[in-house]
Amino acid sequence: MGIDRVPVGSRARIEAIDDATARRELTRLGFEEGADVEVVSRIPFGPVVLQRRHRQVAIGRELARRVRVTTT
Amino acid sequence: MSGGQSGPPAAGAASSAALASQEKEGLIVLVGNPNVGKSAIFGGLSGTYAEVSNFPGTTVEATRGSWRDRPLIDAPGTYGLGKHSEEERITTELIGRAATVVNVVDAAHLDRDLFLTLQLAESGVPMVVALNLIDEARRAGAEPDAAELERTLGVPVVPTVAVTGEGLERLAEAMGRARPGSWSLDGSDDLARRRAADELYARVVPETRKRRRIADWLGKASVTLHWGIPMLALSLAGIYFLVGVLVAQNLVGFTEARLGQEMWEPFARSIADRIGIGGPLGEIVVGEFGLLTMTVTYIVFLLAPLVAAFYFALALLEDSGFLPRIATLVDRLLGAIGLNGRAVIPIILGFGCVTMGTITTRLLATKREKTIATALLNFAIPCSAQLAVIAALLAGFGGGWVFAYAAIIFAILIAVGTVLDRMLPGKSTPLLIELPPLRWPRPSAVARKTLTKGYWFMREATPWFAAGALIVAVLQVTGGLDVWERALRPLMVGWLQLPAETARAIVMGLVRRDFGAAGLYDMGLSPEQALVALVVITLFVPCVASIMVMAKEHGARTAVRIWVGTWVVAFAVGGVLAHLLSWLGVAS
Known part of the structure; x- marks a missing residue:
């Protein structure tokens, strides 16, 4: 499922990022396929904020749908 | 190169x-x-x-x-x-x-x-x-x-x-x-x-990182709607209090009226008298629009404190790491006008200096987004100097007028964005932005940034101000100003319902919008007139430096289109507003 459906406060593992540009950028930022992340915030109809270790990244809702995860 | x-x-x-x-x-x-x-x-x-x-x-x-x-x-x-x-x-x-x-x-x-x-x-x-x-x-x-x-x-x-x-x-x-x-x-x-x-x-790296409860909590809370929006509102209120109330009213009231008009200008005139500068030349140098009188008062005693206060507030926003979080909070809103959250960065910087904001649109991903952000900046975002004069003028009439002004400009912003979003092919790209940790800004860094940017802005603005003052002063001496005022009378008096002298502010605004706003400062306008005049001058043509940056980044055609477009939008909106206000006045 997309990470846009993971409840706030839950952890998930990124399985695939179905967008070449986003995959490249997220890999550089340390949110690569295989990484365990926490969903910190979901702004209604807006971005999802992910956290890994102590670093955060915000991704727009449309894109979040294409970040496929399994919950852990 | x-x-x-x-x-x-x-x-x-x-x-x-x-x-x-x-x-x-x-x-x-x-x-x-x-x-x-x-x-x-x-x-x-x-x-x-x-x-x-x-x-x-x-x-x-x-x-x-x-x-x-x-x-x-x-x-x-x-x-x-x-x-x-x-x-x-x-x-x-x-x-x-x-x-x-x-x-x-x-x-x-x-x-x-x-x-x-x-x-x-x-x-x-x-x-x-x-x-x-x-x-x-x-x-x-x-x-x-x-x-x-x-x-x-x-x-x-x-x-x-x-x-x-x-x-x-x-x-x-x-x-x-x-x-x-x-x-x-x-x-x-x-x-x-x-x-x-x-x-x-x-x-x-050892796994010994301490948990910093407050910082961790803030880092998470600042990107949720129920904590982030109040934080954003509080910061904006703080900026308004600092720039619009403390500096614009208290400090500038003192520097502009006391130091500028009561001390500096008579002093400049007495010096000019002593060395025997008079007649038309005297008018240009130390007259009503003089290079040594009005220009110095505006730049040193009106704009400098306001611009410094504004850059101080911006430096706090930048150095605390709050800006990308604002980008996250407003991503959904900007999505409605074809941008993503990242565009708040040039827009907020544009409130410092529109020219700087226009340059910063480079950090947006696509040409489409750059064009929309550039248009918004140059149509409807007032720069720090302008904003400060506006705050100083309107706050005197009460918070309601400031609010009305902000609401009108905001509505125009949405309208321009929506039209461009419909007109330009393509759609907005998704947000993907790193959120740096929130941290206390270092006082030395904030001070240095405030001074450097303030200095940069003043250095950039001063020659244009002087040029503008020179044009207005020469027009006044040669009688050109009266011709201009008569020519614009139907537009200014009939359509916008403003005093005929406000045509002077338009001349000044052609050089720089903030200069135009400053020109309205001492005209003794009623609240309604001030609102109309300030809306017009805000939506009016971008300053010469912005036009040059636009021409460089997006080509001369776009720059000319935006320049002409601002004339149309400024006077159309101003006229409708003036008629609406007078109708409301009659009705109540």
């Missing part, structure tokens, strides 16, 4: 070849992720100021300087090398020409930074690593093992705190020992390198 000078072609070619070989001999390039203190290292080494802030993308262009007679370049911040973005392309190209690369990394966020470090270590360029912000890493209880990092990479690694100068001596010494990394990657793709970086991180 350097070969663009005029002169015989042979000489030009020779000098650019000489320049290239000179750069090859000693060129030092600073490379690192955005927001790691590269600019501060640059300042520490070269002794010149490059802007330091806490959000990605401050250095959109490479900054040049020198260190011990060797050329030094601060490359744009980038997360990796390649040809995927403008920053990556520029940085990769610079590394190709570099004799030495200084890789600046954030010791407190090494997990992210090691990706680029490994890429550099694979590339074979002689390098050193500056383990910057080491004080933050120590405070967090997670100081990286510099010796282990040095062994793995095979290059010198030096802990530094660029803003205080700590470790810069040793960095300078290590630059003499720069060498190509001995690291090689198993595999070739980004994912393999990212995993190797994660492994290296686990080896060099």
Whole structure:
């Protein structure tokens, strides 16, 4: 499922990022396929904020749908 | 770029070849992720100021300087090398020409930074690593093992705190020992390198990071609607109180009226009398619109304090790391006008100086987004100087007028954005932005930024102000001003229902919008007239510098279209507003 459906406060593992540009950028930022992340915030109809270790990244809702995860 | 000078072609070619070989001999390039203190290292080494802030993308262009007679370049911040973005392309190209690369990394966020470090270590360029912000890493209880990092990479690694100068001596010494990394990657793709970086991180950084309860909570809360929006509202209220109330009303009331009009202007006139400047020349120099009277009062006693206060507020927003969080909060709203959250950065900077904001639209991903943001900035965003004059004028009538003004400008912003979003082919790109940790801004950095940007703005604005004043003064002496006022009378008096003299502010506004707003300051307008006049002058043509930047970035056609478009929008909206207000006045 997309990470846009993971409840706030839950952890998930990124399985695939179905967008070449986003995959490249997220890999550089340390949110690569295989990484365990926490969903910190979901702004209604807006971005999802992910956290890994102590670093955060915000991704727009449309894109979040294409970040496929399994919950852990 | 350097070969663009005029002169015989042979000489030009020779000098650019000489320049290239000179750069090859000693060129030092600073490379690192955005927001790691590269600019501060640059300042520490070269002794010149490059802007330091806490959000990605401050250095959109490479900054040049020198260190011990060797050329030094601060490359744009980038997360990796390649040809995927403008920053990556520029940085990769610079590394190709570099004799030495200084890789600046954030010791407190090494997990992210090691990706680029490994890429550099694979590339074979002689390098050193500056383990910057080491004080933050120590405070967090997670100081990286510099010796282990040095062994793995095979290059010198030096802990530094660029803003205080700590470790810069040793960095300078290590630059003499720069060498190509001995690291090689198993595999070739980004994912393999990212995993190797994660492994290296686990080896060099102890898992002893302290939990910082308040900072962690703030970091999460600031990107939720129910905490983030109040925080945003509170910051905006704070900025309004500082700029609009404390400085615009109390301080400027004193500097403009007392120091400017009661002390400086009579003094300037008495000097002019004594050396016998009179007649038309006297009018131009020390008259109502004089170069030494009105221009000095506006610039020194009206604008300087306001602009400084505004840049102070912006510096706090930038350095605290709040800006990218604002971008996250408003992403949904900006999505409605064809932008994504990232566009708040040029827009907020535009409230400082529209020209600067226009330049910063480069950090947006597509041409479409750049065009929309540029149009919004130049149609409807008032710059600090203008905003401050507006706040000073309207706040005197009460908060309701300020609110009405803000609501109208906001509505225009949405309207312009919506129209462009419909008109331009394509759609908005999704937001993907790193959120740097919230931190207390360093007072020295804030002070320095306020002064530098304030100075930059004043230096930029002053010649245009003087030119504008000269035009108005000459028009006044020659009677041209009366002709202009008569010509614009139907528009100003009939349509906008303003006094005929406001046509002067329009002349001034043609040069700079803030100058136009300042021209309205002492006209004794009623609240309704002030609102109409300020809405018109806000929506009116961008200042000459902005037009030139637009022409450079987007071509002359776009610039001319926007210039003409602002005339139409400004007078159309102003007239409708004036009629609406008078109708409401009659009705009540």
